[in-house]
Amino acid sequence: MQQLTTVEEVHESGSFRFTAEDPYGEPEEVVVVPCGEGVEAWVNRCTHEDQRFDTGRGVPMRDGQIICPRHGSMFDACEGDCDNGEAAGTTLPDVDLAERHGTVYLTDDDFEFMHEGGVDDDDDAPGSSSHLQL
Template structure:
């Protein structure tokens, strides 16, 4: 079990993004989104074309639904189901969380917390030539 964030922070910021080692040993991004008074977690990928929901600007949402930025499919933030657009009839892969006294914990045995933010957020500069003259 790993402490992630608070329910209040997710509701205030609109979402929370973290990277975990997934079930196949590869890094995977996970989004935590508001759901009623609580939160839910999903893989950060649309089921249609593997498009990221949160690309570093937060998860686009409207009226309790996650919006795919590529084709506009809408996923229920609490259930993960999509009933429209290119992803209609699919459900987002869930990641198990627990909430205790307003704190959110990763409890999914298939995921091991790596770091807050996206996959590439911990790699530092892409070049070593950052000299200023």
């Protein structure tokens, strides 16, 4: 179980991005976003095209929905479902988390934490903790 961030930090900044090794040994970006009082984690790309939600400035969100910056499809931040735009009828791939006493942990057996921030970020560079709210 890898400690990632806190629920409070995700709610204050709007999102948290990290890179994990996927089941095929490839680096995959993951975003943690607010969901009600807690948080959820999703693979950082739209299901319609390989478009990242968070490119280093935070996940664009409005009214509890993640917005694809390319085509405007909106995904429920808690369920990952999309019911509009180019990605309608799809669901984001989820990544399992656990929250204990306000701390968020990566618990998904299919992903191994590599570093905070995006795939292209240096391991020593600060990760995405900023947000973009529309």
